[in-house]
Amino acid sequence: xxxxxxxxxxxxxxxxxxxxxxxxxxxxxxxxxxxxxxxxxxxxxxxxxxxxxxxxxxxxxxxxx
Numbered sequence: 001x002x003x004x005x006x007x008x009x010x011x012x013x014x015x016x017x018x019x020x021x022x023x024x025x026x027x028x029x030x031x032x033x034x035x036x037x038x039x040x041x042x043x044x045x046x047x048x049x050x051x052x053x054x055x056x057x058x059x060x061x062x063x064x065x
Contacts, residue, residue, distance in 0.1 A: 002046060002049075002050050005046065006043055006046055006047065009042050009043045009046070010039075010043060013036050013039040013040060016032050016035055016036045016039070017036060020036070
């Protein structure tokens with residue numbers, strides 16, 4: 001399930017990047033970039049959570065993220 005969610009977030013980010021390219025310097029471009037950044041953080045956090053779950057043998061201070 002996590003792979004599916006990561007895929008949705010990733011493709012939503014790609015779609016927003018395409019939109020950002022179309023709107024150029026329009027004042028909405030900043031909002032689109034903010035949304036892309038938030039999606040990037042969500043994907044990174046989800047990957048870290050999955051990684052932590054797959055590596056419970058590592059001490060918390062040595063886990064990625």
